[in-house]
Amino acid sequence: MSNGETRALDLPAAIGRRYPNQGEHGATLRTALEGAYRTFLDAGLGDRDALQKLCSPQDAVYWQQLSEVLLADQLQKHSLAAIHPRTGPDLLVDQDGTRIWIEIVTPEPTNIPEAWLAPGLGVVRAFPHEALLLRWTAAIAAKASVLLGNEERPGYLGNGVVGAADAYVVAVNGRLLRSADGVFPELNGISQFPFAVEATFGVGPMQVHIDRETLKAVGSDHQERFHIPKPNGASVSAYTFLDPAFAAVSAIWAVDVDESVLLGRVQPMAVVHNPLATNPIPTGLLPAQVEYRAVDKGDHFQLGHLDGRLAEVRQA
Template identity: 30%
Template sequence: MSKPLFTNEEASNAAYRNIRDAKDGPLYSARLRCEYYWQFFERHADNEFLKELRSNFYARYWEMHLTTSLILNGYDVTCPKPGPDVGILYRGQRIWFEAVSPGPGDPGHPDFVAAPKPGEVSDVPNERMVLRYLNSISEKYERQYANWLEKGYISRSDAFVIALNPCLIPFEYADTTPPRILQAAYTVGPQYLTLDKATGEVVGSGFHFRGSIKKTKPKALSADVVDIPTGVFQDRKHNGLSALLCSRVDAVNHRGELDGDYQLVPNPHADVPLPASFRFRGIYYAVVQTGDGYTVTPQGLKLPM
C-alpha cells in the first residue's frame, strides 16, 4: 500500500512544512510535483526516506529528483541498500550515481558561506563555494566509494558519478564563468579579459590557472593556512570517478524539463569512462586534452532516440 509523502508528523525542516501546508500558489505546485515524483520513486526509497525528508528535505528531495529523472528517461533503476543512491545499465555498462547536497558549512569555519544580508551589496565568495563542492566530492569519493568497493557493493568495472546539488549554498541561484563544477574538476580559475589600451575594447579572454584554494584552519586548531587542491580530474587520485553531475533544482524552483539544468562533466582520466553517448538534457561538457591543457566545450543536449 502506498504511503503519503507528506504527513502531519513533526517536521524540523521549514521547507517540508511550508510545502506540506500550502493550499495554493508556487508552494502548492511544488507539493503536487513532489507527490508526482513519489509515485515513481516510492518503491525505490529506503526505510528512512520519509523520516529524513522531514529533517533533511533538500538532500532527500534531490535523491528523489535524480532517480525519477532516470526513470522518466526510460532507464530501469536499481537502488541498493547499502550502496550508491541509484544505478542504471546503459548499453551494457553499469553506472552508479551518488547524490549529495552540499550546504553552506559550519559558521566559524573558513569555508562557511554566509547568506547575503538584505539591502547590502555582497561579493560572491566563489572560492568558498568551490571549497564546499570539493568537500562533498572528497567525502563521497574517499569514504563512501572506497567503502562500497571494499565491501563488494559495487565493482571496479562500474562507472561512478557524484551528483551534486548545491542549492543550499547561498548565492547558488546563479553560476559563474567557468561553471563552479568545472572549477572543482579542473585547475581553472576566474575568467580574465584582455583590453586594447587605446580603444578599451576587449581583444581577448582566457581563464586563470588555479591549482589550489587557500583555506584557513579553524581557530580551535590553529591559524595556519592550508592549500586545498582543485582539479580532481587531473590529480589522478580520483580516477575511479567517471563524471560529476551538477544541478541547482529544488522543489519550488522548477526549471522546465526534469533534467533540463543538469551539468554533466565526464572525467577524461577515469579508469571506467562514462559512455561517450550517455546524456541528460541540459549541458554536457565535452573535453579534449590538448598538450598539457584541456579544451572543454559545452554542448546543449537532446536525448538520443
C-alpha cells in the same frame, strides 16, 4: 510508535508544513511533491529511513533526501530506470549492460556568508565564489573517498560493491548554496564555468593580458587555479580530473534543482566528464543542458563543451 512519531511521518502533513502556500500554485506543488515522494518510496529507491527524512523539519536532512527524489525523477522521465541496491551508492542505472552508480550529495552552506544566503531582492551581494567552490570541492572529495576508501576503511571499490568495470558518477545539487534564501539557481562560479568544472580542472577567473608598451589588452584567458585557500590557511586541490588517482570517478552530474522542477520549471544541469576515467559514461546520457569534456592534446588537455540532451529545453 507514539502519536508524535506518527504525526512526524504523516507525509501530506509534513509537506503542508514545509509548503504552506494556500494559493493554486501551492496546492499544485504539494500534489506534485506527494506524487513524486510516493513514486520514489513505492519503487524502493530510498533507504529505510527515507520517509522519515522527507518529513524532517531539518533543512539539511530534508534537502539531501529531496535531491535523491528529484534526480531519480529526472532519470525516470528520461527513460533511465534506476534501482536502489541494499548496499552501495544511492542509485544504480544499467545502460546497455554497463552499470552506472550515482552517489548524490547536497552540500550544506557551511562558512558561506550570511549576507549571501539572506532573503531579500534588490540587494547588492558580494559573490563568495571561493567559499562556494570550497563546498563543491569538499562534496566531490567526500564522495570520491566513499568510492576509493583509505588505509583504514575500504571504499565501494575495495569491498566489491562497485565493480572494476562499473562507472561511478557523483551528483551534486547546489540548492542549499543559492543566494537570496534560495531564489536564484547558480551553477556557475567566477570563471563562468560550472563550479564542478572549477573543482575538477583547476579553472580560475578570467584574466586579461596587457601589452607592457602599449598598455592595450592583447588577449584574455582563464587563470590556472589548482588549489583553493581555506579560512584556516590550508588549501584544497581543485584538479580532481587531472589526477590519475581519481580515475574511478567517471563524471560529475552538477545540478541546482528544487521542487519546482516537478512542475516543469527549467533548472540548470551539467555533466562534467573525467578524461582519465577508467570507465567513462557516454555523452548525452544524463539529463543536462550542457556537458564538458577535455581532450588530451599530449602536453595539455583542451576543455570544451557540447550540448546535452536538454539543450533545447534550455533554449526554449
